[in-house]
Amino acid sequence: MQGLHLMAELEGCAPARSLMSDVGALRETCLVAVRRARLTVLGDLFHRFESPGGVTGMVLLAESHLALHTWPELAAVTLDVFVCNRGVDRSAAAQAVLDELARAFSPRHVRAQRLQRGLPHRPA
Amino acid sequence: MQGLHLMAELEGCAPARSLMSDVGALRETCLVAVRRARLTVLGDLFHRFESPGGVTGMVLLAESHLALHTWPELAAVTLDVFVCNRGVDRSAAAQAVLDELARAFSPRHVRAQRLQRGLPHRPA
Numbered sequence: 001m002q003g004l005h006l007m008a009e010l011e012g013c014a015p016a017r018s019l020m021s022d023v024g025a026l027r028e029t030c031l032v033a034v035r036r037a038r039l040t041v042l043g044d045l046f047h048r049f050e051s052p053g054g055v056t057g058m059v060l061l062a063e064s065h066l067a068l069h070t071w072p073e074l075a076a077v078t079l080d081v082f083v084c085n086r087g088v089d090r091s092a093a094a095q096a097v098l099d100e101l102a103r104a105f106s107p108r109h110v111r112a113q114r115l116q117r118g119l120p121h122r123p124a
Numbered sequence: 125m126q127g128l129h130l131m132a133e134l135e136g137c138a139p140a141r142s143l144m145s146d147v148g149a150l151r152e153t154c155l156v157a158v159r160r161a162r163l164t165v166l167g168d169l170f171h172r173f174e175s176p177g178g179v180t181g182m183v184l185l186a187e188s189h190l191a192l193h194t195w196p197e198l199a200a201v202t203l204d205v206f207v208c209n210r211g212v213d214r215s216a217a218a219q220a221v222l223d224e225l226a227r228a229f230s231p232r233h234v235r236a237q238r239l240q241r242g243l244p245h246r247p248a
Contacts, residue, residue: 001133001193001200009125009242042171045184058182058189060169065182067189069125069208076125078241080206084193113239117202118133 012108136232
């Protein structure tokens, strides 16, 4: 298995829409980004915390997963996009999803990390 | 927001039970591990691929998330456990979940990574 895991921490978020706490809007934004990148949605799960109103969500992909968590009280968001690159290089799709979602939050600061996942397979 | 993200790539997996492709058994193993570590389950989503029978799954936690993907044809698994450590240090709980799940697959090789997530908050 070989894959690419993109992570970003967003700070100073000031989205035009209430993406930090509107679970429906955030879910829709994620699904649009994933589908635009031609990744395959298997299911999704989003939850809004009553107080202070953050949202935590995941999209299960045929190619692996997307996860994000918002902290409106800190104007902060974490993003994870993980794609399996076995057979097909989906790095550009993963980056497109991460970039689109990061832009949606209009963050003042972004800390991004790019990790190669997996081990080269050795016969048992 | 500050958090800890634990990742592991498992190779040469030979679980006693059919955890690599039995979606019910894998889901149950994940939920037991998470609850034993006193993390709070908000929901979960698991999917089994028809061919070659791998499982992909996520558990949404009040403290962030767990994600795992199995590749039975490669005897490989990826694990992710991400916990928010704001206010309470849940690092030991995250490590306990990762360790319990990794053990369940009896891997021959493990590559683990431990990442600190988040940025110290600066007032906007």
